[in-house]
Amino acid sequence: MTLNEKKPRILIVDDAPENIDILVSLLEQDYQVAATRYGAQALRMARKIKPDLILLDVVMPDVSGYTVCKHLKSEEETSGIPVIFVSALSSPLDETRAFRLGAVDYITKPFNARVVKARVNTHVELKRKTDILEQLVAQDPLTRVANRKKLDEVLEKEWSQSLAIEKPLSLIMLDVDHFKEYNDNYGHTAGDKCLTAVASGISDALTRPGDFVARYGGDEFVVVLFDSDAQNTVSVIRRILRNVEYLCLEHMHSTVAEQVTLSIGAATLVHQDAVDKNVETDLDSSVLMKAADEMLYKVKKEGRNGFCRCVVPVLRESIKQQIASGSA
Numbered sequence: 001m002t003l004n005e006k007k008p009r010i011l012i013v014d015d016a017p018e019n020i021d022i023l024v025s026l027l028e029q030d031y032q033v034a035a036t037r038y039g040a041q042a043l044r045m046a047r048k049i050k051p052d053l054i055l056l057d058v059v060m061p062d063v064s065g066y067t068v069c070k071h072l073k074s075e076e077e078t079s080g081i082p083v084i085f086v087s088a089l090s091s092p093l094d095e096t097r098a099f100r101l102g103a104v105d106y107i108t109k110p111f112n113a114r115v116v117k118a119r120v121n122t123h124v125e126l127k128r129k130t131d132i133l134e135q136l137v138a139q140d141p142l143t144r145v146a147n148r149k150k151l152d153e154v155l156e157k158e159w160s161q162s163l164a165i166e167k168p169l170s171l172i173m174l175d176v177d178h179f180k181e182y183n184d185n186y187g188h189t190a191g192d193k194c195l196t197a198v199a200s201g202i203s204d205a206l207t208r209p210g211d212f213v214a215r216y217g218g219d220e221f222v223v224v225l226f227d228s229d230a231q232n233t234v235s236v237i238r239r240i241l242r243n244v245e246y247l248c249l250e251h252m253h254s255t256v257a258e259q260v261t262l263s264i265g266a267a268t269l270v271h272q273d274a275v276d277k278n279v280e281t282d283l284d285s286s287v288l289m290k291a292a293d294e295m296l297y298k299v300k301k302e303g304r305n306g307f308c309r310c311v312v313p314v315l316r317e318s319i320k321q322q323i324a325s326g327s328a
């Protein structure tokens with residue numbers, strides 16, 4: 001491990017303080033260790049600190065380890081955390097139940113400290129490799145922003161969330177102007193560098209933790225902004241345009257400017273109360289892509305190097321439910 005690398009995090013959950021003490025002293029040299037005696041608190045801590053591994057007792061006074069494991073595996077943000085049960089229960093039935101619930105290992109008490117450490121090391125290493133693989137699967141190898149597969153996943157999730165809690169959702173589609181000419185004249189390697197720099201310019205313009213950028217393909221990028229109304233979306237677009245302008249990437253073969261510029265189309269999903277002919281009731285996330293793409297096409301047609309945006313109205317879910325139940 002290099003100096004800058006953080007130690008992996010381990011959460012110990014055991015109702016006996018003496019067991020916690022033994023495990024902490026065994027692991028604290030190589031890991032950041034947190035501990036709790038309560039199942040319910042273990043769930044809260046797991047969501048907050050996102051440990052790389054959980055050592056979980058079965059019999060606890062409030063919530064059993066089995067229940068904790070079931071909850072961990074059912075929630076998206078904690079389902080990937082490996083769980084090793086450490087328990088005095090040693091029947092095959094107990095062990096198989098733990099594995100059925102998603103545990104990666106089962107250690108019976110009284111345990112041998114060296115064996116515990118060896119098993120912990122193995123599972124933490126496996127988790128590290130899984131994390132790397134998951135990141136690679138979701139990443140565009142050239143620009144290191146998310147890839148299209150990840151975009152599909154994120155958009156679907158944000159779309160459902162937007163409908164469920166009636167928050168606006170914005171999608172921005174960005175395309176480098178005359179990128180073919182850039183490639184043809186400056187070469188493919190310079191083209192790659194240009195795309196990487198543009199991707200950084202876009203990423204740097206995104207300020208909130210949930211803001212998301214993906215390479216859609218070729219010289220096209222897509223940004224997804226949850227809970228971002230039209231006004232905030234315009235601010236983000238302006239920041240992106242400014243960042244790319246500041247890159248000062250020479251493009252003497254563009255008809256628009258002497259440097260690399262972008263054309264941008266954006267669409268914002270807004271939730272409305274009234275049923276009128278302009279307000280759609282049943283839409284899916286592809287409508288935002290389509291609307292942003294149409295706006296992008298408009299900008300291209302009008303001379304490039306700028307942006308155009310629109311609003312996609314959708315009927316509030318709560319109103320839809322009232323209509324369905326006949327109370328509206």
Ligand SMILES: Nc1nc2c(ncn2[C@@H]2O[C@H](COP(=O)(O)OP(=O)(O)OP(=O)(O)O)[C@@H](O)[C@H]2O)c(=O)[nH]1
Binds near residue numbers: 179183189300
């Ligand atoms: N260097 C590089 N070029 C790529 C990559 N992926 C796609 N391209 C090139 O991107 C160019 C996209 O060209 P077009 O779709 O015609 O777009 P454009 O020239 O920007 O035209 P407008 O969008 O209308 O301004 C093509 O020349 C592709 O070969 C890549 O990963 N690296």
